[in-house]
Amino acid sequence: MSRLVIQNHTLKHFDLRAKPIMNHYLNIVNVDISDYTFAGNYIWLSSSTGFYAIVNDTFCLFVLNSGVLTMLLPPLGKSQNTYAAMLECFEIMNAHNTSKNYSKIEYVHENMLEGFVDYLEEGTLIYDMLKDFLIEKKLVDYIYSVNDLIELKGDGYKSKRNEINKFIKVYPNHRLEVIDIEKHHTGILNLFNKWVKDRTTYMPKEEVEIFLDGIYFERFAIKRLLNNYTQLDIVGMVLYIDDELKGFTVGERINETTSSVLIEKTDFEVLGCAQFIFREFTKHLQMLYNSSYINVGDDMGFENLKKVKMSYRPYRLIPKYTIYQK
Numbered sequence: 384m385s386r387l388v389i390q391n392h393t394l395k396h397f398d399l400r401a402k403p404i405m406n407h408y409l410n411i412v413n414v415d416i417s418d419y420t421f422a423g424n425y426i427w428l429s430s431s432t433g434f435y436a437i438v439n440d441t442f443c444l445f446v447l448n449s450g451v452l453t454m455l456l457p458p459l460g461k462s463q464n465t466y467a468a469m470l471e472c473f474e475i476m477n478a479h480n481t482s483k484n485y486s487k488i489e490y491v492h493e494n495m496l497e498g499f500v501d502y503l504e505e506g507t508l509i510y511d512m513l514k515d516f517l518i519e520k521k522l523v524d525y526i527y528s529v530n531d532l533i534e535l536k537g538d539g540y541k542s543k544r545n546e547i548n549k550f551i552k553v554y555p556n557h558r559l560e561v562i563d564i565e566k567h568h569t570g571i572l573n574l575f576n577k578w579v580k581d582r583t584t585y586m587p588k589e590e591v592e593i594f595l596d597g598i599y600f601e602r603f604a605i606k607r608l609l610n611n612y613t614q615l616d617i618v619g620m621v622l623y624i625d626d627e628l629k630g631f632t633v634g635e636r637i638n639e640t641t642s643s644v645l646i647e648k649t650d651f652e653v654l655g656c657a658q659f660i661f662r663e664f665t666k667h668l669q670m671l672y673n674s675s676y677i678n679v680g681d682d683m684g685f686e687n688l689k690k691v692k693m694s695y696r697p698y699r700l701i702p703k704y705t706i707y708q709k
Contacts, residue, residue: 387452389452393436394434394436394445395434397424397433399425402425405435405442408460409459412460412492412495415637415640416492416524416637416701417645418703419490422616422635422645423635425607425611425615426604426605426615426645427604428446428455432448433445433447439467440464441458441459441461444459445472451480452475452479452480453486453487453489454487454488455490457488457491457492457706458472466497469706472488473486487706490705491518491704493702496706517706518707520704522681522684523682524681524703525682525693525697525700526698526699527679527697528675528698529665529668530675532695533662533665547655547662549655550655550656554653556624556625557624559620559663561619561667567628570628571609574648575648579598579602583595604646605646608633617645618671620632622660629649630647630648631646631648632661633645633647634668636672640675641675641678642669642672644679644680665677679692681703
């Protein structure tokens with residue numbers, strides 16, 4: 384399916400040809416949420432589920448899943464255009480969906496809620512907006528100071544420093560390389576498969592099936608990332624020990640001050656590996672983009688992932704909202 388025609392709107396297939404168009408509107412918005420990049424959306428959307436349209440001079444990204452049309456991001460563009468575009472996008476979704484209850488706009492930055500909300504009360508999760516809409520606070524993005532992640536000063540980072548120091552001592556023959564996709568493609572996939580095997584070995588049996596359902600999409604995302612690596616404006620790093628690839632990480636620049644980490648995987652059996660490659664990749668992103676902050680995305684609602692991300696003492700948390708119709 385290359386396009387959807389709904390009422391008088393044509394939704395085009397979200398593929399690599401959409402990259403310069405989306406980037407134009409992302410530059411206007413200029414927010415630091417990890418979801419607001421072309422690559423971050425492209426690698427996670429299958430080849431048949433993403434669609435986009437220009438509505439009221441804004442870039443509107445839709446996703447079609449099991450016959451239901453929703454928006455993966457709010458309309459991207461000048462602030463004076465976004466509210467009217469949101470209303471029009473709801474009309475597009477409602478015209479396609481069997482019920483307006485299915486229509487929603489996800490991953491909305493609070494700066495884009497103008498028109499839907501007069502103020503946000505700290506600590507409130509659901510807002511009763513106007514007469515037609517509800518806004519629900521969902522996940523948060525974790526933002527860190529680059530200097531904090533590199534220097535790891537103070538008692539709060541003591542365990543991170545110890546893990547890195549032990550890694551360097553135990554594995555003096557480690558080395559880091561910037562990703563060369565032809566050289567590292569197979570090794571990255573092999574490490575990911577080992578990571579999946581290790582995770583399923585040590586997790587409770589009742590969690591394995593749920594985990595594997597999610598891994599299907601992550602494996603697809605990694606393959607899509609590798610197959611289109613040179614076209615996505617992303618950067619990556621791999622970690623070798625004794626010529627065996629033991630870790631990889633990939634990220635990108637979000638805006639002038641902030642970079643993000645899209646994916647990071649390391650060998651569970653190598654203690655300190657994750658902490659080491661995270662610090663070194665932060666240095667690399669700072670060198671490339673002069674970034675002051677690193678965004679590592681949200682925790683997807685997983686408590687263990689939340690604990691890991693909080694252990695790095697985030698500089699701030701950026702909430703993301705979903706807009707529904709009543």
